[in-house]
Amino acid sequence: MLKPQRTDGGHRLFNDADIDRIREIKRWIDNGVQVSKVKILLSNENVDVQNVWRDQQETLLTYLQSGNLHSLRTWIKELGQDYPAQTLTTHLFIPLRRRLQCQQPTLQALLAILDGVLINYIAICLASARKKQGKDALVVGWNIQDTTRLWLEGWIASQQGWRIDVLARPLAQSTTP
Structure with a gap:
């Protein structure tokens, strides 16, 4: 992507255009785009990162509709190896889950x-993360309906060095003193 x-003596010399290009590459990566896809995106400046994630949502939806859960699990596992949990949660899983939350059976x-x-998938990731050094934490939700969100937050925390357990059911917050 760069040819400085x-x-x-063989040292690289970066000019202002190279530095601008590096910043652009970093922006794409910070927005969750795989390094392997950045070159394509740089050649087409009109591509919007939201469109990239919308395409990923459509791919995930196609896997869901096909009923092939093995392929779905494999695809999610591959994404989990390419992107951090925070990026996948923010750009893929939460937006698609919102789209699916309606009254239609x-x-x-x-x-x-x-x-x-x-x-x-997250339970497997958390079990693996618990084998590493880190501080223990318990993810708990009060008065919430969306327990999957607890798991997603636990997954994010596990990638930040925490050894996470998730309380699988929300607790009712007591109103008595």
């Missing part, structure tokens, strides 16, 4: 399948 000038079923697959 070189000194006689078919969409509710797809959301339930997605939530089950996500919780399963």
Whole structure:
């Protein structure tokens, strides 16, 4: 993606255009785009990062609608290796889950399948993270309906060095003193 000038000693010399290009590459990566896709995006400046994630949402929705849960699990696992949990949660899982949260039974079923697959994948990630050094933490929710969100937040925290357990059901907050 960059071809900087070189000194006689072989050191790289970056000009202002190179530095601008580096900043652009960093912006794409910070927005969750895979390094392997950045070159394509740089060649097409009109591409919007939201469109990239919308395409990923459509791919995920296609996997859900096909009913092939093995392929869905494999695809999510591959994404989990390419992107941090925070990026996937913010740009893919939460937006798609919002789209599926409605009164239509078919969409509710797809959301339930997605939530089950996500919780399963995240539980595996959390178990792996607990084998590493870190501080222990328990993710708890009070008066919430969306327990999958607890798992997503736990997954994010586990990638920040925490050894996470998730209280699988929300607690009712007591109103008595």
